Amino acid sequence: MSDVFRNEQDWRPITFEGVVLPPSLMGISILEAVLDIEEEELAAWLWRLPICKGLRKSAPAERCARCAEQTLNLMLEHREQVTAGITERLALQGLDPEATYREWAAALVRIMELSKKVRGHRHCHWSAPAHASDHYAGAESAKLLLGRIDLLIRKVDDSRGKKGP
Numbered sequence: 001m002s003d004v005f006r007n008e009q010d011w012r013p014i015t016f017e018g019v020v021l022p023p024s025l026m027g028i029s030i031l032e033a034v035l036d037i038e039e040e041e042l043a044a045w046l047w048r049l050p051i052c053k054g055l056r057k058s059a060p061a062e063r064c065a066r067c068a069e070q071t072l073n074l075m076l077e078h079r080e081q082v083t084a085g086i087t088e089r090l091a092l093q094g095l096d097p098e099a100t101y102r103e104w105a106a107a108l109v110r111i112m113e114l115s116k117k118v119r120g121h122r123h124c125h126w127s128a129p130a131h132a133s134d135h136y137a138g139a140e141s142a143k144l145l146l147g148r149i150d151l152l153i154r155k156v157d158d159s160r161g162k163k164g165p
Helices: 023-034 040-048 061-077 079-093 097-117 138-163
Strands: 014-016 019-021 056-060 123-127
Touching: 014 023, 014 097, 019 097, 023 040, 023 061, 023 079, 023 097, 040 056, 040 061, 056 061, 061 079, 061 097, 061 123, 079 097, 097 123
Parallel strands: none
Antiparallel strands: 014 019, 014 123, 056 123
């Protein structure tokens, strides 16, 4: 990883099943567009994986293992396309395409290994650390957000009741 790449707010290490993975993994969702992934489950998993700043995410372990393996296979089949996509979409963030490719491949192998260790119908869990600038990070902030949403819903319902059908 480049020394330029040090924006802690946007790029945080993801901890998957207790194992810390590189901050560059926050950019892996670009693969959906770079590889034109149309399979809904895989696209959703790739998109959702890095959306964990200050939040604990989970998915069935079997799905995590399968999606990590599919992603790795696609990366191996389309290495040049992936590194070109990283160059185009993430180089300005300080990510070196070759180093990022290797980090993602190693992280996906680790996700497969960790997911396969989870027995039964259990879920894998992952998260990235919260940052002081996060708008809604953690349970208390989430409760505040949900409370504000409930208040807005009541206001809309009240205004509709006053105006008639």
